[in-house]
Amino acid sequence: MSAFSPALHKAATAVRKVIWKPMPGSQEMFLRLGQPEFLVTELLFHGSRGNGKSDALIMGFVQHVGRGWGAYWRGIIFRKEYKNLEDIIATSHKIIPRAFPGAKWIGGKSCKWVFPDGEVLMFGHIKKHGDYEKFHGWQLTYIGWDELATWATPELYESMMSTLRTAYIPTPEQPELPPLQVRATTNPWGIGRGWVYKRFIEARRPGEIVLNEDGTRQRCALFGTIFENIYINKSYIKNFLMKLVDPAKRAAWLLGDWNAVDTSSMFGAVWSSRVVMKPFPIPKGWRIDRSFDFGQSTPYCGLWHAEANGEAATLPDGTRFCPPAGSIVVIGEDYGTEENARGEQVTPDAGLFLSARAIGRRLKDREKRLTESGILTGQTIHPGAADSQIYNGKQVQGQQTVAAELEAEGMKFVPADKAPGSRVNSAQLAFQRLSTTKLNSPDSPHLYIFAGCRYLIACLPSIARDEDQMDACKKGPDDHSWDALAYRLTMKKSVTKVTNGIR
Template identity: 30%
Template sequence: MASKLPDHVVWTPLPGSQMLFLSCPIFEALLEGTRGGGKTDALLMSFAQHCGKGFGEHWRGALFRLTYPQLADVVAKSKRWFYRIFPGIQFNESNYVWKWPTGEMLFFRYGSSEEDYWNYHGHEYPWLGFEELTNWRTLGFYEAMHSTCRSSCPNMPRMVRATCNPYGVGHAAVKARFKLGIEGAPPGTVIRESDQQPRVRIHSRLEENRHLLQNDPNYLPTLESIKDPNRRKAWLEGSWEIHAGAFLESVWQPQKHIVAPFPIPSTWKVWKALDWGYARPYAVYWFALDQDGCYYIWRELYGYGGKDNTGTREDAAAVAKRIKTIEEHDARLGYDYRQNLADPSIFSKIGADRSIGQIFKESGIRWQEAWNGPRSRVNGAQEIIRLLSEDKLKVFSTCKHWIRTIPALPADHMNPEDVDSDAEDHAWDATRYGLMRRRRMPEEERASAHLDHPDYQHENDCYSFNV
């Protein structure tokens, strides 16, 4: 196919992010930033720059998008350049694969979930590319595909490359993995974690793409005229400090709701709440209420297993020991935890000799049943919204997983009055248990609440607290 570009046009990387991306020696690299920075071209050339270098058929790559129709744009851009740069190259329209005269191959593929990995299990791609990484709700497929980034050929480069803008359903997952945003790592910082390959992110700006700005002078004004403030900040500024489409989008203001830690006065009421998890994270939060009716979430214990929505698989006795260690000096400071509220499901003994609640009790931590009756999820959500909108809920900046997960939670597509319970909502559940502590249990629920259960710690003020 003949290119429509003038004969004198030859692709060269733009100074700045494109050059950094193409020369990056780190195994995993993300090129993120504003719209119009030339990220797709850079992703294609990341693979193409190693063609004709003597690797031949051993240099194989797979470039992924979330769905098959989304591949059309990146295929069109590849045709724009590859036919000009590589004489004799061929593109198979039915199989969506480029083949170089020297044997190299680049496949265009798609996958939406972690289960789709099995379509590629056993494959060998020393180069992996992912276009618009924030289109994936979770990074399960992306991370699973890393196992295919290998080669039996010695001295073969191996790399995972991805691009994206802020915004999209996977905004929070990408932000967390690459430590983006104000409190994250600066661009170019190599992130090294145990048992993982190093990774880095490179920031791209529209101003770098002088060709686009010269050839399409209306592009910048188009971005500036976007009415949605979150989308404008994401696409024009490349800002990761947004939570577009999140359940709390209209009320969450991190500059107002996140506060620096300070000593909690002993005169304030204090308590804690638990959402239990084993394969999924458990979440324990300590609450405080000041004399003006402002709630503070001031301490966090979160069973984070190293990736989104994955737990540490600790048993209840081990978690109880952690809690006791954290609270070791609290009595000396004057803190009196009369309440320990937890999901009522931990008191069930179905199929077991002891309930999770009983294990906690034997380990020195007593829990009471949190209110979790009909519409409790919706009512709890409204209470969180009310407190945030009235500036009556503050979170210590040390509660990292609360800040990571709750502002980004999407609404349930079946029930827009609640968050998506398939998302990482464990901090959310513990929060609503803790904040609904003053709600009196309806009589019809009290009658069926098994208040005579041996694991149930009855107190007169269990469901109605005067403050």
């Protein structure tokens, strides 16, 4: 047969026919980190909209079809709501039948692709913890999460990790085990952006891989932007993303900026860089008090506040700082959760399981450090509001309440206002204070937070509105610093006016 025969030319053309190939950059790296020799167990593909994340999520599974694992290569891609699966399923129909003509789509409740060698890729929705029960006991080798930040907490993500396992026994034809992996995509927008940021991005260099003790690669975040997408319609960038009115949404969707505050959150619209301040010595005339939210299995939180009285403070750079009288500066925080050597929270929303006495000793030590640091110079620290549950059981004979145990360690509090309407009241008081802080208004009290109060600073700008009561804050993970602040904001004036040396 001639080298130039039509038959050979047709065969060569068929060999060169490309169904799908990764774009250079983040999409290509996403697939590489799923190969056995480069395997990272957990990988987050984050960044702007339109950077090919959903395609990569499908192809992360498909790249291992036909590799000899057969039915043991079994995956699922999740969305929070069933209706949100439509787009990614449509994408799979554009790719899979062309790449694997023998693959069969089974719709209805099954909602899955079955490949010629037995591999299975399912599409599912999972919203609340009860939904996990139908997956308990499963064996999955590939778990995908599309738009991970739409889940409010890591609870379902971590529960599904228990299904990442295989019973495959190596054979001469395929001596390697399937590369078990969890793959997620997101842009920095959504109710769960806080926990996703902490798990994958916070305090890490771009592309840094978190290693397990045995040296295996556990976790990594991969960043990509829409500008890598050589196929994107440029008008989508110019006429939509670049023209978004909300600057925070524009920064998140166009640039993948995690520092962009979600303006749909409770305080997103009024949060500003003015709120966070470097510590400075508190004037002796300012009133100091503490507030507290109790937790044992979940974190407790103690906050210390300074209330301005019109007397000016001196900032570290020598400038005067004189906020309106009644302004509150959160000057200290003790958050009861386990942290690693890097100061990162080990498990989101997990407490230290300490007794009330042990918590009291920690709080007392934190107060001592406020004085030793020079922030306070002998001021009386007054008892502020605490969650009223710490007074439960005071009628039980011979039983000390949590409040009594804390007071025995020098930590006295007063019951917080938890009357009907208090959740709305505290949210609106915080909203008003943050608004006047942002505008630097001299007419109403402001709210400031010292830079060391990391958990409050992380929580406040991202806390969501309650869907059932839109003017109140939604309960969520690691919101205990907000609860402690809310108790202080709604504390009765008769309590804040106490000036005799109550400790």
